[in-house]
């Protein structure tokens with residue numbers, strides 16, 4: 001189709017100058033991602049109590065061994081926000097470290113997740129479910145006008161990780 005067939009209005013829209021940027025686009029450019037990393041070691045059994053030992057072994061393999069096995073977990077907690085014009089910070093990094101320690105590392109380090117850390121007495125502590133629980137714990141503590149929790153990345157091993165980008169709290173309450 002030749003250019004001459006484009007109605008005048010559409011042609012003008014396509015030629016809109018770059019300076020006529022929308023406020024939303026401008027906000028996106030100012031937004032930054034801030035990530036803090038932490039490690040903890042914990043043991044777990046991947047087995048659903050509602051299923052038989054045979055069924056659990058078929059689904060989870062040796063991870064269903066009732067005596068458990070351990071992982072050196074690594075978490076990366078990412079906040080999204082605009083740097084404060086006065087402090088130049090998206091979020092206070094010391095506070096973020098305190099939140100991660102208080103909500104995740106201190107309670108979970110060197111623990112048997114299934115026996116010591118609710119809800120894993122009822123919920124299978126897969127990497128996915130553990131990342132959701134970490135999200136739930138940290139999101140409740142990140143209260144800042146210019147920052148929000150964007151992602152929780154949980155490495156179970158060096159070559160396996162899960163990204164949790166949100167939790168449906170209504171679903172959690174069921």
Ligand SMILES: [Zn+2]
Nearest residue numbers: 044063069071
């Ligand atoms: Zn495991």
